[in-house]
Amino acid sequence: MALQSKNFYDVIVGGGSVSGLLAAREISSNGYSVLILEEDHEIGTPEHCGGVVSQKGLEKLGVIPRIKTIENYIKGAIIKTKNSSFQINSENQHIIVIDRRSFDKELAFQAQSNGAEINTKSSITSVNYSDNVYSIKISSGKIFKSKFFVEARGVGQLIKNGYRNAIPSGQYEIYAPWIQKDIIEVEFDSELYPGYFAWVVPTGDGQGKVGVAGRHINTSLTIERFLEKKGKPYSIIRKIYAPLWTNGYIKPFHIERNVAIGDAAGQTKPTTAGGIYSGGMGGIYAGRSISKSLENDNDCSFLKEYQSNWINSFGNEFDRQILFRKILERLDNKSLDKIFSSISSSALDNISSTGDFDFHAAALKSFLNTKITVNFLYTFMGNEYRKIIKDLSKI
Secondary structure, three states, X not given: OOOOXXXXXXXXXXXXXXXXXXXXXXXHHOOOOEEEEOOOOOOOOOOOOOOEXXXXXXXXXXXXXXXXXXXXXXOEEXXXXXXXXXXXXXXXXXXXXXXXXXXXXHHHHHXXXXXXXXXXXXXXXXXXXXXXXXXXXXXXXXXXXXXXXXXXXXXXXXXXXXXXXXXXXXXXXXXXXXXXXXXXXXXXXXXXXXXXXXEEEEEEOOEEEEEEEOOOOOHHHHHHHXXXXXXXXXXXXXXXXXXXXOOOOXXXXXXXXXXXXXXXXXXXXXXOOOOHHHXXXXXXXXXXXXXXXXXXXXXXXXXXXXXXXXXXXXXHHHHHHHHHHHHHHHOOHHHHHHHHHOOOHHHHHHHHHHOOOOOOHHHHHXXXXXXXXXXXXXXXXXXXXXXXXXXXXXX
């Protein structure tokens, strides 16, 4: 279990993301040597996501965030279309907004406390596998070697591997008096944000994260127009642009001893592209399976447990969400207005009382299951909607 040489490790993790840090935590907790290579100069930077999570999900990840990591507590959400809107009460779901820079550092501390090493500003330039050993070269020219390599470098790695369906997004951190302290805003507009939406995530009173995403959009122009519509005054203090993955998980999760986790394995929600919990659990499952492999003379058969455990936990949920996404991407603004305006107060009460932030396909199904909506979608989508509903009943 000890290091065989200065540059040789049992496992090298490419990417200091949530999933990568949790995988490193699990592996190093079993006494194996782990090196995390992070391309940015700081763990937790840049902060790509909105940081919206459930406290229950974080507890399952083995994390109780410090007070300074929790930016806000969310009580509800306003969901809008061009000419319609409704509000959902989310207090029962215990949703919080976390500071990802602080949160990721908490995970880094957990991994380091177990013995993992972390190198920042270490961009991986090549990964080679020969004679059961990985040779990982970084931008400085230095080469590290390991028995296993964990791919946790995010959506960018999917794009490099030839997957072309990522959605462009932009998110600004802003100060603005019109941001409601504990209410998230989501706005659908099939013309402005095709296949996705715009959002406002409050991090406090008068401050938050404003973002847009959509297929083939100019993100900077679109987010500027969204802010203009919201109205002045506002001050932009940070801008982030990043691709989102909403096409579901990508199997296999491992080839030989190369193990993909988190965004790099498509473990982000097809509806919202959120992946702190689902990707984080991917890191935990992968870390435990790799530890078993190392314990049994590098037997890769134990890696199958990682894939089966993750799919048993999230597979059906993701499959449902993909079907709902197919419906969303077909709807124009008139259709969205008609469906949103038909939602009954009882349906909203049911979603508010029984909804689960981490597994929200059931809430989406009840949302679309009103008589008016079903009849409209049958008329609008015809046989395609019938097929989607049939597929949903099988899951």
